[in-house]
Amino acid sequence: MTALVGDLQALIECESPSDDLAAVRRSADLVAAMGERLFSVAPERIEIDGRSHVRWQFGAPRVLVLAHHDTVWPIGTIDRLPFSNDGSTLRGPGAFDMKAGLAMAFHAIADLADRDGVCLLVTGDEELGSPSSRQLIEDTARGCDAVFVLEASADGGALKIGRKGVSLYRVIVTGKAAHAGLEPHNGVNASIEAAHVLLQVAALGDEVAGTTVVPTVISGGTTTNTVPARAEFAVDVRVKTLAEQARVDEQIRAIAPTLPGASIVIEGGANRPPMEPSAAAALFSRAERLARELDLTPFDGVSVGGASDGNFTAGIGVPTLDGLGAVGGGAHADHEHVIVAMLAERTTLLRALIVDVLASGTPDGHHG
Template sequence: MSQILDYLKSQQEAMITLLEQWVNQDSPTNHKPSTDLMGQMMVQAFVEAGATLAAVHPQPDLGNHYTITYGQGDGQILVLCHFDTVWPLGEAERRPFTIEDGRAKGPGVHDMKAGVLIGLFALKAIQQLGLTPRHKLIFLLTSDEEIGSPTSRQLIEAAGRQSRYCLVLEGAHNRSVLTTSRKGVGRFQLEVRGISAHAGVEPQKGASAIEELAHQIQALHAMTDFARGVTVNVGVVSGGERSNVVAARAVAEIDLRVATGADGEEISRKILGLQPHLSGCQLHITGGLNRAPFEETPAGLALFAKAQAIAQNLGFTVEKFSSGGGSDGNFVAALGTPTLDGLGSLGGGAHALTEYTVLEALPLRAALLAELIMQL
């Protein structure tokens, strides 16, 4: 057994104790005081493990971001983590950290507080065992991933351009996998402007924005092509004011997922180019791709093959996985930097009340990350 894995197995109880503290601290993306406190707790743990807080990136409305460094080396490895969650303020009090059948549960336990924990303890193993990575480590802890990383994207891309490799600590969902590709993600808003009229007296003088939107929804969903990995989903709709008024306005929020950059460009053009079906209605469409597809590359697959061999030597297996969800890894992969995702916790139920992480896998996943860092 590797000395790294030996050390991390001895730290499992400490890992669980710290994870409980983190999960019991709310960190909803849109509540800066709570998210800042969560970030400060994590930064303190990294500094106590021998890392350096290189920069605080203040944000006026969302949580601050943090750059943490370790070692020197002739290049750098970027390790991406986020500490915001989708859960509202007070969720940790309503649903605190619990353990059941070897699984830890609680808001954000898998997505991705256990992932940050794995990064921390991989670093602790390297530091405590006196190991020297070949490359400088850059841990970028961000607070806005769950809403598309609007304030951290520039930081992520700048660090990605300077890095030889990027390792992303999002979780492995439900089985022992590492993520080698992710779909690109687009967000659009379609606003329909119609003409209001009395629905009983003179409806013929109106143009229903809701009826127009119904036609557009059908056109949008018809763009889905499962064989190509393209999905278009209208997930939120609103419109109208009263049942006896022909609706003058209706709005739809649209989610686009694509497997390739070419499909992203094609489907985005189609969405932005939609035309009205009904006379008297106008369309106003905004949005685009937020995250380009994270496509498989030879360099990325070589990184996976190295991790797969390490896992085998540690006594477990990992397979490669293509995810329909985006992550901050999409930003770096799109720059051409070899990127491997899904190095966080083994668990499932992200964004759901069933969210969990498998506790016995925490030392194994941390050992995999530490060994990979040492071999790069």
């Protein structure tokens, strides 16, 4: 455990904000060196659109362990929120989300007697929605019997058996400029049209279905005495099912202008498909059984609103279990922390899951 915590400290102190390509590249250098030391095998270094990813494949992959090394924290945060470990609680930017999970993945795989069939993929743009790594993740996962995602656990250490899908839109409204005092009647007010559209978009949510449709950032107009010729707003959509994701997409694109002369353009769409609980059910049952056999702390399985790269692997039909990383809390917040005592337990659970799947094949017991 001392070695794992030491590696975790090194990962935390190598800051890696997603939008800083040089910082992410430095972090990938550390990730590659750390894995090479632990595995005695150099990784593949994969750079896509300037973003740095690292992968180890031991034979033909049957179990994919999925992690990311980028964080939301800007360079310099480590000076304000330095790494600390009082033996009970470990802190530092990115500790919970998700450098502890990455350190656990390294040590779980390093302790395997036989790594044949295991793949570890560590991406560098998850916090941005994985724009460069999605295809890499899906291609790596295809044909695997299981994907284990080392994102942090949910409240109380629960594993994540479901995640909402995410769609992101930008609604652009075009009107016609005119002097707001002299001839406003000659203009088409894009801000007013955007207000009409925004209310229609917000009404697409469905509380019963668990679908949220939230207009977020909005802007419009140029000067205080000009009828706005352009306005736009962003929309964040979260859904539990593919059917709901398709419904919202169809309906948002069908919205027509209210004001004569106004026009609407919808950009964006689905970012991540939902990870429906059926994708995790068999693996979660396996995890529960192993936890009982190993006398580990019991845990629940929950569905959460946030998305991860597990959405992609579940979306292509590969059994996926998420939230196997750190137990703690405060993701993306100053009070981000990891419970030290649970690091060993969750590393043990991950190692046992890998061994169990490799020994017995797919979650239903058949080699796939």
